[in-house]
Amino acid sequence: MLEVQSLTAGYGSVDVLHQISLHVDAGEIVAVLGANGAGKSTLLRTLVGLLHPRLGSVRFEGQGIDREPPENILRRGVALVPEGRRIFVGLTVLENLLMGAYLEPRRAVIEERCSDIYKRFPVLEERRHQLGETLSGGEQQQLAIARALMSQPRMLLLDEPSLGLAPGLVHTVMGLLRDLREDGLTVLLVEQNVQEALKVADRVYVMASGTIQIEGDAAELRAGGLELERAYLGGVA
Secondary structure, three states: OEEEEEEEEEEOOEEEEEEEEEEEOOOOEEEEEOOOOOOHHHHHHHHOOOOOOOEEEEEEOOEEOOOOOHHHHHHHOEEEEOOOOOOOOOOEHHHHHHHHOOOOOOHHHHHHHHHHHHHHOHHHHHOOOOEHHHOOHHHHHHHHHHHHHOOOOOEEEEEOOOOOOOHHHHHHHHHHHHHHHHOOOEEEEEEOOHHHHHHHOOEEEEEEOOEEEEEEEHHHHHOOHHHHHHHHOOOOO
16 A cells, blocks of 8 residues: 655755665554654655655555645545644644544535544544643544544554553553554554554564664564564663
């Protein structure tokens, strides 16, 4: 579904990504692990068109998207849940959801999508008239994911969804990703939480200094999780 070949990208004159190559097949959860500064967020920003690569290519469902603007990539079916959630704290839950569907002009379709979201996230229906700033961290993360789902993506990109959440809420978010995969959604997950990412992912890439250092099956890497953390992630849990 997604194919990245020899991707080099960065900011100004500084390259952050160096010859990155990876792929994500339909129906997979693929995790990208790495410490702070490894280039993970830059990778996601490039995949959704917020940065353009200097070299290399990005193809989604066989079509090149590396020169497309973000709104076109969203229309193709790729949605991003950014690091830190980035919900609109001054808007209500419902207004945040409507922002996620801004490319859809049909009111009836938007209402149907909201109904589907409320079935998956009952707490958001309960809080639909509350401002985003009044939600707990876990509720805000659910809202960030739900907002992205309002565009009905075929691939969901998540940047550190466990960041700042209590362990129990991390389990909830990871369980949600499993449910979404079972419903046919493809997921690219960027994480520092190695153990949780290895539990949910099918395959894993490990980044360090803007390069891919390890690629492998998540089940095989899970057995050596602690060694993986010490070698490439500075012991981050």
